[in-house]
Amino acid sequence: MKENKFVLNSHGNGCEWQFNTAAMSQMSQSPYLSASIGEGFSPGHWNHSTTTSTLNLGLGESSATVNSIPVGKPVAVSPREMLLSTAPKLPHFPVDSTFIERAARFSCFGTGNFTGINFFGSSPAMASSNNEGFGAQIQKDDLSENKAVLLPVDHESFNGSSMKKQGDGNSQISVSNGESHVNFPEDGPEGNTGSTDVALDSSSSDLGENKRRKTALDIDKDQVQGSLQFLSQTTTENIQNEQKVEISSKQSGKNGKDNSEVAKEDYVHIRARRGQATNSHSLAERVRREKISERMKCLQELVPGCNKVTGKAVMLDEIINYVQSLQRQVEFLSMKLAAVNPQLDFGGEGLLAKNLLHSHGGSSSATRFSPELMYLQAYPSQHTLVHTGISAMASQSDTFRRTITTQSTSGYKESSMQVQQMHIPWNEELIMQMVYSANPSNPHMDSKADGFAI
Amino acid sequence: MIMAFHFLGALSHIQKTTTHSTFVFRCHRIRCAAYTSMALSTGAHSAWSRALLRQKPRRGSLRKRTVILQRPRKRAVRLEEDCQDGADVLRRLVPGCDGMDSAELLDETADYIRCLEEQVSLMRSIVNVISLNFNPKS
Numbered sequence: 001m002k003e004n005k006f007v008l009n010s011h012g013n014g015c016e017w018q019f020n021t022a023a024m025s026q027m028s029q030s031p032y033l034s035a036s037i038g039e040g041f042s043p044g045h046w047n048h049s050t051t052t053s054t055l056n057l058g059l060g061e062s063s064a065t066v067n068s069i070p071v072g073k074p075v076a077v078s079p080r081e082m083l084l085s086t087a088p089k090l091p092h093f094p095v096d097s098t099f100i101e102r103a104a105r106f107s108c109f110g111t112g113n114f115t116g117i118n119f120f121g122s123s124p125a126m127a128s129s130n131n132e133g134f135g136a137q138i139q140k141d142d143l144s145e146n147k148a149v150l151l152p153v154d155h156e157s158f159n160g161s162s163m164k165k166q167g168d169g170n171s172q173i174s175v176s177n178g179e180s181h182v183n184f185p186e187d188g189p190e191g192n193t194g195s196t197d198v199a200l201d202s203s204s205s206d207l208g209e210n211k212r213r214k215t216a217l218d219i220d221k222d223q224v225q226g227s228l229q230f231l232s233q234t235t236t237e238n239i240q241n242e243q244k245v246e247i248s249s250k251q252s253g254k255n256g257k258d259n260s261e262v263a264k265e266d267y268v269h270i271r272a273r274r275g276q277a278t279n280s281h282s283l284a285e286r287v288r289r290e291k292i293s294e295r296m297k298c299l300q301e302l303v304p305g306c307n308k309v310t311g312k313a314v315m316l317d318e319i320i321n322y323v324q325s326l327q328r329q330v331e332f333l334s335m336k337l338a339a340v341n342p343q344l345d346f347g348g349e350g351l352l353a354k355n356l357l358h359s360h361g362g363s364s365s366a367t368r369f370s371p372e373l374m375y376l377q378a379y380p381s382q383h384t385l386v387h388t389g390i391s392a393m394a395s396q397s398d399t400f401r402r403t404i405t406t407q408s409t410s411g412y413k414e415s416s417m418q419v420q421q422m423h424i425p426w427n428e429e430l431i432m433q434m435v436y437s438a439n440p441s442n443p444h445m446d447s448k449a450d451g452f453a454i
Numbered sequence: 455m456i457m458a459f460h461f462l463g464a465l466s467h468i469q470k471t472t473t474h475s476t477f478v479f480r481c482h483r484i485r486c487a488a489y490t491s492m493a494l495s496t497g498a499h500s501a502w503s504r505a506l507l508r509q510k511p512r513r514g515s516l517r518k519r520t521v522i523l524q525r526p527r528k529r530a531v532r533l534e535e536d537c538q539d540g541a542d543v544l545r546r547l548v549p550g551c552d553g554m555d556s557a558e559l560l561d562e563t564a565d566y567i568r569c570l571e572e573q574v575s576l577m578r579s580i581v582n583v584i585s586l587n588f589n590p591k592s
Binding site: 142288291292295296297298302303312313316317319320322323324327329330331333334335336337338340438 | 465477480481483484485486487489496537540541543544547548550553555556557560561564566568570571573574577580581584585588
């Protein structure tokens with residue numbers, strides 16, 4: 001099963017990840033990582049992996065407060081982009097526990113953009129940033145994302161030797177091995193302090209981003225890239241980097257620096273920005289603020305003409321105005337309907353027939369509504385819906401059923417365009433239906449409504 | 455779709471029962487029917503729809519839905535720092551959003567706006583159909 005997960009075909013991702021089956025067998029210890037890697041490209045899995053895995057990067061470093069938001073979709077995309085951008089050079093993956101660990105570690109320090117959930121922010125930069133010796137250079141953002149995703153991976157004992165077996169051909173983890181070197185004081189367990197710059201020095205988030213940056217050493221994209229590449233590459237360095245990242249994260253936490261990794265739990269994880277306080281209150285505030293801004297963006301799309309508006313206050317005013325205008329429209333239209341209702345008997349025959357024949361009420365209402373007709377014509381898409389609705393009350397016509405079926409299957413917006421052609425001939429049908437139909441039965445309508453429940 | 459069914463049903467019901475009522479009364483009834491059909495089509499997962507259903511138990515089926523657990527009031531109303539007035543106004547506009555903090559308020563507002571737009575377009579098309587049905591015959 002794990003083998004399957006790790007076999008990432010280029011089809012989906014544009015790169016080919018081939019994991020050693022043997023290595024994969026070793027992955028028994030790290031189910032989460034495998035899940036994350038193999039399924040990383042499916043949004044749901046990320047969440048699972050992030051939430052379920054207990055990434056013990058800090059191995060108990062509580063101070064680390066790097067919170068990675070287990071966002072599935074963004075994460076899924078970033079690794080894909082990463083893979084695509086990075087020339088896949090890894091025929092084999094060090095599919096083993098150590099690999100998983102590293103993946104986890106890399107993901108840990110990557111957590112740059114969790115809060116903003118702007119995982120893809122830096123993806124375009126990925127290609128450009130590849131200046132390191134290592135193959136794929138993943139933007140820090142991506143890297144952080146990856147790391148975030150992989151965070152849940154348990155930190156397992158690093159087996160440098162096992163990694164070495166993997167061969168490193170592809171893995172050119174830009175973990176800035178040669179570049180900035182984050183000195184991880186605790187290189188002990190890994191034994192390879194070297195160039196593992198995966199400076200996951202959580203403490204410093206350079207660039208003021210949410211990602212974990214390398215510490216004073218050139219924490220930069222390299223690390224991010226490295227972490228990303230780590231996935232695709234299996235080098236001892238990577239392993240080391242992972243460990244170092246982990247270590248750095250631990251240390252950063254211990255040092256009380258800004259970024260700090262925390263054991264992944266079910267709550268939202270955020271990474272503190274550089275220079276920002278890391279106490280729980282400010283972090284929570286930041287999460288809240290970002291949530292609000294995210295929702296404001298959604299509202300901006302809903303409210304017409306608010307694309308250029310910036311600022312919460314102005315945006316709020318626009319929203320309020322729009323809601324008020326919509327409510328006023330509802331009132332106005334209900335007035336219109338109240339006025340027109342006496343002339344239109346939805347269920348009765350006599351009144352409707354009278355209207356059809358004499359249209360005595362129609363004229364009066366028509367004069368009232370004529371100014372609106374031109375405007376109302378602008379909403380033809382609803383006509384079919386109305387037709388179907390009205391005919392539903394009659395519940396007699398075959399065309400009604402056909403239309404309903406059409407609409408239910410294709411969505412009324414689309415079908416309405418097709419059915420629009422029937423608009424005019426439908427008028428007659430509708431009226432006839434309304435005239436000759438018995439009283440509309442609510443239960444019948446309800447049943448139909450259930451059938452078409454969206 | 456669901457909204458159309460509910461609303462048209464309500465319209466026919468009003469049509470039958472208020473033939474001798476005043477225009478204003480019928481306006482009010484139709485407006486209530488509009489909001490109720492909005493809430494019915496949304497279901498109970500929105501606070502504003504629940505609040506609307508609580509206010510207007512027009513149909514028997516609604517009464518069952520009114521038995522909806524109140525959302526536990528969160529600790530504090532987290533207003534946006536600089537937009538408290540706007541948030542207050544919004545709370546008054548969107549039903550059922552009294553104890554919410556800003557994030558949930560914005561969520562409810564988005565949902566409410568979507569539903570309102572749908573309802574408005576539905577009512578417009580109904581009026582249009584009715585008018586068109588009348589005009590050609592005149």
